[in-house]
Amino acid sequence: MIYLDNAATSWPKPAGVAEAVVRALREPLGNPGRTHHRAALDAASMVAACREDLAELFHAPNPLRICFTANTTDALHLAIKGALRPGDHAICSAMEHNSVWRPLKALAEMGVELSVAEAGQTGFVHPENVRRLLRPNTRLVVMQHASNVTGTIQAIQEIGAIVRAHGALFLVDAAQSAGSLPIDVVSMSIDLLAFPGHKGLLGPQGTGGLYVGEGVELQLVREGGTGSESLNAEQPSFYPDRLESGTLNVPGIAGLDASVTYLLARGVSSVRKHETGLTVQLLRGLARIPGVTLYGPAVDTPRAAVVSFNLEGWECTALAEELERRAGIASRPGIHCAGLAHRTLGTAAIGTVRLSPGPFTSPEEIETALAVVEAIAREPRDLCPR
Ligand SMILES: Cc1ncc(COP(=O)(O)O)c(C=O)c1O
Structure with missing residues (x-):
């Protein structure tokens, strides 16, 4: 996993x-x-x-x-x-x-x-x-x-x-x-x-x-x-x-x-440094994938290790299931018990897929996750559930 x-x-x-x-x-x-x-x-x-x-x-x-x-x-x-x-x-x-x-x-x-x-x-x-x-x-x-x-x-x-x-x-x-x-x-x-x-x-x-x-x-x-x-x-x-x-x-x-x-x-500062590195890696990698929409602050603005995105043609729960099926990636799709926040962001109707690395996540795991999202994004659209 x-x-x-x-x-x-x-x-x-x-x-x-x-x-x-x-x-x-x-x-x-x-x-x-x-x-x-x-x-x-x-x-x-x-x-x-x-x-x-x-x-x-x-x-x-x-x-x-x-x-x-x-x-x-x-x-x-x-x-x-x-x-x-x-x-x-x-x-x-x-x-x-x-x-x-x-x-x-x-x-x-x-x-x-x-x-x-x-x-x-x-x-x-x-x-x-x-x-x-x-x-x-x-x-x-x-x-x-x-x-x-x-x-x-x-x-x-x-x-x-x-x-x-x-x-x-x-x-x-x-x-x-x-x-x-x-x-x-x-x-x-x-x-x-x-x-x-x-x-x-x-x-x-x-x-x-x-x-x-x-x-x-x-x-x-x-x-x-x-x-x-x-x-x-x-x-x-x-x-x-x-x-x-x-x-x-x-x-x-x-x-x-x-x-x-x-x-x-x-030290919290060491955890913060580790998680920031992974978050930036994730944001930069996702931003390069065609069809990805990212939410929240720009990549160079400090944020907690939480990244929400959607992929064109994919419903967020179906995408999260596909991530788990292909590479055992555990993510959280949907509204995240935060309907108010999703209304504010304009995503209440669709939700998002959330990826949140932690103190023990490795850069290699982030690379794998990015490669899986990219592979899904590059497949012909008509193979994707909508
Ligand atoms: C911002 C925020 N507040 C409150 C909670 C509730 O936390 P708990 O599950 O520990 O009650 C969560 C849980 O995800 C959260 O993200």
Whole structure:
């Protein structure tokens, strides 16, 4: 298999990740924060180490403000539904994933005012498009760091400064950037950072997290057992217990701890350099193939390792199936859970084929993928399904 679907979930995982998950299941690892026997203390210190590593990666001043969640969607849900009440105003961009768009639309039905900051044809949202939408009651601005359709990188630092100056909360969806692009929650004025453990952080599925800045108040969307203040009927006010109710995904976090340790040693900048090389190779190669339409930023504009394209005469799902049939290429066709973004790009009716290399993809694999697309493109049209 040539795995080019890292934007959905990363594969392969670094050495040591699978072993850490298996060890967590094989060897005694208790329920962290619930009791004082050795196995529970071991689990608690592993979870604490992972929190500290994540804080280091995102330059978060206090690791206790990083709460584990099941995925990015779960983290976005805690943040969006925790921040907004009827009468508040929220802003998002026209490139958002359904994990942002659907909860915001649901809240709009319940009296939250919602504005959408326009994006250009490359998916880029000019910071002024956000500034001009701010209102006195704007409570939350939600913005993805990078697009899962076009790889477009948003001006997070500039937008963060605008939002901070206005006194609203800034929530960043780092689904396509955590582990692949540098993130500094302090210099980027990020109040809330939602991230997956299973994409660029290279950990297992079922992991993710939400960073909550100091002083940020969220309404609770779930309460429950935390192992702390058990006689108190109210949820503890301190973090991470405030948002972490119920038993954590300890085997998943064990794997995530191993993958984040790997990332810190390799360095996000080294991953970024590797992925940029592959992305440019892919973009240049596809641009040379007759009948290919590329979407998103120009080849010389920085983007995340996400490339969307279509081939004349081919429906995107049929093309993705053909790529897999001919060379075991794993891609993702369709709308990518991002109807809003595809409407913005004008591809809602047709979708695109998305190729997303990762830290372990080789230039040879990209060459093979390009050769297969080229071979398909050069075959007589009447052989192609439409
Ligand atoms: C931009 C963006 N936001 C949110 C999500 C949801 O992530 P998860 O599957 O971890 O919930 C994705 C997943 O692809 C995404 O690309």
